[in-house]
Amino acid sequence: MRSTLYILLAFGMLAVFLEACSGPDTIADLSNESYQLLDSDSSSIIFPSHFRGETTVISFIYTHCPDVCPIITANMKNIQSGLADTSDVQFVEITFDPERDTPSVLAEYRKVYRLNDQFTLLTGQPAIIDSLMSRLHIVAKKAKIDSLQQDSSDYFMQHSNTIYIMDQNGRVRTEYPASVVPPENVIEDLKKIR
Amino acid sequence: MVLICSLLFLYACSSGKEQDTNPKEDVIPGKVELSDGWVRPGSKGMMSAVYLTISNGTAKRDTLAEVSSDVAKRAEVHESYKGENGMSGMRPAPNRIIEAGEELYLQPGGLHIMLISLNKDLVPGDSVEIDFSFKQTGTKTVRMPVKAQNP
Numbered sequence: 001m002r003s004t005l006y007i008l009l010a011f012g013m014l015a016v017f018l019e020a021c022s023g024p025d026t027i028a029d030l031s032n033e034s035y036q037l038l039d040s041d042s043s044s045i046i047f048p049s050h051f052r053g054e055t056t057v058i059s060f061i062y063t064h065c066p067d068v069c070p071i072i073t074a075n076m077k078n079i080q081s082g083l084a085d086t087s088d089v090q091f092v093e094i095t096f097d098p099e100r101d102t103p104s105v106l107a108e109y110r111k112v113y114r115l116n117d118q119f120t121l122l123t124g125q126p127a128i129i130d131s132l133m134s135r136l137h138i139v140a141k142k143a144k145i146d147s148l149q150q151d152s153s154d155y156f157m158q159h160s161n162t163i164y165i166m167d168q169n170g171r172v173r174t175e176y177p178a179s180v181v182p183p184e185n186v187i188e189d190l191k192k193i194r
Numbered sequence: 195m196v197l198i199c200s201l202l203f204l205y206a207c208s209s210g211k212e213q214d215t216n217p218k219e220d221v222i223p224g225k226v227e228l229s230d231g232w233v234r235p236g237s238k239g240m241m242s243a244v245y246l247t248i249s250n251g252t253a254k255r256d257t258l259a260e261v262s263s264d265v266a267k268r269a270e271v272h273e274s275y276k277g278e279n280g281m282s283g284m285r286p287a288p289n290r291i292i293e294a295g296e297e298l299y300l301q302p303g304g305l306h307i308m309l310i311s312l313n314k315d316l317v318p319g320d321s322v323e324i325d326f327s328f329k330q331t332g333t334k335t336v337r338m339p340v341k342a343q344n345p
């Protein structure tokens with residue numbers, strides 16, 4: 001019994017030690033990268049430098065998704081409303097369907113879900129969006145559906161279900177299952193990272 | 195598909211037989227109940243989703259065959275599913291069977307009615323009529339509120 005405890009303790013210390021050596025976990029360091037994206041008012045935004053100095057909660061959506069993506073957006077809003085102080089936190093939703101999600105479509109989405117100024121909805125040229133998505137390990141593929149085949153613009157997407165926290169320096173630090181993570185978990189980490 | 199077809203086939207056979215030999219077990223219309231319905235908001239031309247609980251209080255299984263609404267070009271029964279690596283996707287879920295005495299839950303992140311290409315904006319406070327057609331019970335129409343999120 002005792003020895004088991006010691007072994008566990010030793011493993012625990014080893015884990016702490018290893019973590020200290022590798023520094024803070026970073027999923028992707030975008031601090032030296034720049035992606036020219038478009039805001040929902042069509043203005044140009046350089047990602048991530050636009051958000052430098054603020055801790056940013058990032059999720060990925062497409063607006064033709066009426067079931068899971070609104071859950072992700074609602075979860076982002078729950079994180080926002082659960083934060084006692086949101087002064088240095090930004091919320092960003094990036095579409096992985098830039099062909100259909102033009103700035104004006106994203107503007108409609110923000111209106112429908114009543115997102116305030118702390119939310120930024122981003123789209124961009126498909127090639128730029130694609131390179132950012134692959135940099136962030138976000139996968140999104142079009143899925144044709146039989147009943148919708150008459151029109152090539154009718155498709156659904158199979159996509160990653162991810163929320164990230166990016167720190168003030170453009171380093172993506174933590175990752176969550178977007179539609180199911182309890183907001184408290186993200187809030188707790190936000191307090192540590194910001 | 196094969197499974198669904200064969201189930202339907204079996205069902206068609208058995209219900210025919212029951213009607214011949216035991217008319218007392220006929221479906222009592224009006225016993226399929228639709229409750230807790232709500233509709234997500236959405237903009238004209240875009241999509242929305244409908245959620246509700248369908249209770250089959252009849253003595254026979256029923257099938258949700260078709261859904262339609264004046265507010266959308268098309269309505270389809272879909273389900274969201276988890277794919278490999280935590281991926282999220284959506285696919286049609288036609289001809290859902292509801293066993294006698296059982297309930298079918300359409301909830302966020304799972305089964306839902308997809309309203310495809312809305313004819314008008316849906317904003318919280320509006321209400322929307324949806325027609326559900328069941329193979330046994332026939333068509334039922336329900337009016338449901340538009341809500342940003344179910345409380």
Ligand SMILES: [Cu+2]
Nearest residue numbers: 067272284308
């Ligand atoms: Cu759907």
